[in-house]
Amino acid sequence: MAIRVAVIGAGPGGYVAAIRAAQLGAEVTVVERDNVGGTCLNWGCIPSKVMIATAEMLEKCHRALEFGLKLEGKVTPDMQRLMARKAKVIQDQSKGILDLFSHHKIRYLRGEGAVDKSGLAVVRPEHGEAVEIPWDKLILAPGTQPFAFPAFPFDGEQILSSNDALCLQEVPASIMVLGGGVIGCEFAFLLSALGSRVTVVEALDRPLPLPSIDEACSRVIEREMKKRKIKFLLRRTAERVERNGGKLRVTLGPSPLLPDLMAGEPLEVEVDKLLVSIGRRPNTGGMGLDKLGVNLDARGWIEVDERMETNVHDVYAIGDVLGPSKIMLAHVASVEGRVAAENAVGSGAVMDYRVVPGAIFTMPEVANVGLSEAQAGERGFIIRADTVLFRTMGKPQVMGEIAGEAKIVSDAETGRILGVHLVGPHATDLIAEGALAVKLGATVKDLAETIHAHPTLPEVMMEVSYKALGRSLCG
Ligand code: FAD
Numbered sequence: 161m162a163i164r165v166a167v168i169g170a171g172p173g174g175y176v177a178a179i180r181a182a183q184l185g186a187e188v189t190v191v192e193r194d195n196v197g198g199t200c201l202n203w204g205c206i207p208s209k210v211m212i213a214t215a216e217m218l219e220k221c222h223r224a225l226e227f228g229l230k231l232e233g234k235v236t237p238d239m240q241r242l243m244a245r246k247a248k249v250i251q252d253q254s255k256g257i258l259d260l261f262s263h264h265k266i267r268y269l270r271g272e273g274a275v276d277k278s279g280l281a282v283v284r285p286e287h288g289e290a291v292e293i294p295w296d297k298l299i300l301a302p303g304t305q306p307f308a309f310p311a312f313p314f315d316g317e318q319i320l321s322s323n324d325a326l327c328l329q330e331v332p333a334s335i336m337v338l339g340g341g342v343i344g345c346e347f348a349f350l351l352s353a354l355g356s357r358v359t360v361v362e363a364l365d366r367p368l369p370l371p372s373i374d375e376a377c378s379r380v381i382e383r384e385m386k387k388r389k390i391k392f393l394l395r396r397t398a399e400r401v402e403r404n405g406g407k408l409r410v411t412l413g414p415s416p417l418l419p420d421l422m423a424g425e426p427l428e429v430e431v432d433k434l435l436v437s438i439g440r441r442p443n444t445g446g447m448g449l450d451k452l453g454v455n456l457d458a459r460g461w462i463e464v465d466e467r468m469e470t471n472v473h474d475v476y477a478i479g480d481v482l483g484p485s486k487i488m489l490a491h492v493a494s495v496e497g498r499v500a501a502e503n504a505v506g507s508g509a510v511m512d513y514r515v516v517p518g519a520i521f522t523m524p525e526v527a528n529v530g531l532s533e534a535q536a537g538e539r540g541f542i543i544r545a546d547t548v549l550f551r552t553m554g555k556p557q558v559m560g561e562i563a564g565e566a567k568i569v570s571d572a573e574t575g576r577i578l579g580v581h582l583v584g585p586h587a588t589d590l591i592a593e594g595a596l597a598v599k600l601g602a603t604v605k606d607l608a609e610t611i612h613a614h615p616t617l618p619e620v621m622m623e624v625s626y627k628a629l630g631r632s633l634c635g
Pocket residue numbers: 168169170171172173174191192193194195196197198199200201203204205206208271272273274301302303304322343443446447478479480481488489490491493519521
């Protein structure tokens with residue numbers, strides 16, 4: 161008899177796990193309380209990038225004359241049409257997932273899933289009777305939801321979560337983005353390009369303050385924000401929010417995370433809207449995990465081993481619900497889903513987090529893979545780091561997108577590429593070459609001696625590699 165696998169949550173973790181388990185011959189049931197595709201398709205990667213595509217096109221229109229084009233009249237965002245396009249992209253993608261479910265004979269149930277006891281899950285649909293799902297293996301993939309500031313919870317109108325910001329019906333005249341991490345910075349550039357006056361408030365001392373992100377990339381992003389008149393307030397946090405007519409008055413104080421660094425006097429900023437993007441919390445409530453005895457860490461994230469199995473035999477967990485100590489990205493959730501499915505139905509798959517490309521859709525984009533200079537140093541490598549500016553290359557000049565730089569961190573002795581850090585045009589596409597290089601243990605010589613087509617953006621990777629060999633062509 162086929163192994164019965166139940167998957168709770170149909171985001172990029174859950175639906176990939178379900179398909180992989182079905183490919184391996186399991187009898188699979190997927191439970192989802194919302195639309196298939198999860199945060200990624202409905203509230204994250206896809207809708208945000210649809211909006212960014214519009215913002216980028218608008219910016220290009222504003223530069224039309226520079227490119228030898230006369231645009232008659234004013235080009236302005238039409239949020240209703242933008243939202244309609246976003247809905248269409250989501251709908252097409254979700255149909256694709258549902259088609260895959262039926263192709264792989266996966267049973268799909270819409271409703272709230274919970275564990276009843278070992279070997280049994282229950283789905284409560286919005287209408288109708290609860291359905292019991294017996295399972296031999298269970299894969300938990302419930303994801304996360306936006307974290308609110310308890311002192312000023314989301315109201316969907318003025319105090320927004322990222323979900324709310326993806327449904328804006330008009331461009332706010334002014335907005336404060338609380339949190340200068342990945343989501344906050346993407347929204348800051350996007351909203352500024354659409355026409356908002358944007359202020360970003362970050363508790364730490366740089367935009368994108370993640371250990372994996374090279375400080376030089378943060379510096380370029382800060383500089384590009386300045387060029388666009390996005391105000392960036394570091395080492396501060398919001399202490400109070402008062403409603404004042406149709407406006408919000410936000411009082412900012414020093415950051416509790418950097419108590420030694422003074423941020424000056426409390427500051428009051430008046431804005432139309434506040435977008436809170438300070439993190440996410442796990443969707444584990446009400447799932448009955450306590451009935452199985454699944455271990456959570458002190459902050460409520462599910463704990464797993466390298467096979468994605470929890471402390472409870474035959475119960476696996478994947479994706480964002482594992483928290484930031486694993487990497488909270490859609491493509492990571494999908495690989496974890498594959499690993500969990502392969503172990504649930506067979507054995508021997510292990511999750512490897514060493515080569516995970518990160519892609520940030522700011523303007524310009526930021527992308528990274530492997531170790532940063534600091535991380536490589538901490539691990540005892542004797543390294544060299546080489547940088548080339550995009551402005552020195554042909555294709556960025558052709559495109560009129562010259563801001564940014566490419567850096568390769570390599571082992572000084574062997575030339576092995578340890579990390580690649582990009583900030584610049586199409587960085588999120590270019591990082592694929594870096595990921596392959598790190599994964600295959602390639603050296604800067606391998607990359608330099610790989611012929612790259614001209615004029616293209618990837619030439620920058622070849623050029624940095626030549627620089628690391630001391631044979632730079634562009635100086
Ligand atoms: P989710 O996608 O959150 O899916 C979990 C699913 O489980 C949800 O559909 C939920 O409804 C369902 N669920 C929860 N509890 C239950 C229950 N009890 N019963 C039934 N169903 C349940 N990542 C990238 O890699 N690239 C990006 O560009 C990117 N951009 C982002 C932009 C934004 C604004 C946000 C918020 C996130 C972004 N992410 C991005 C992160 C990405 O969305 C997540 O890493 C990814 O969605 C995690 O996948 P998951 O399957 O673990 O969880």
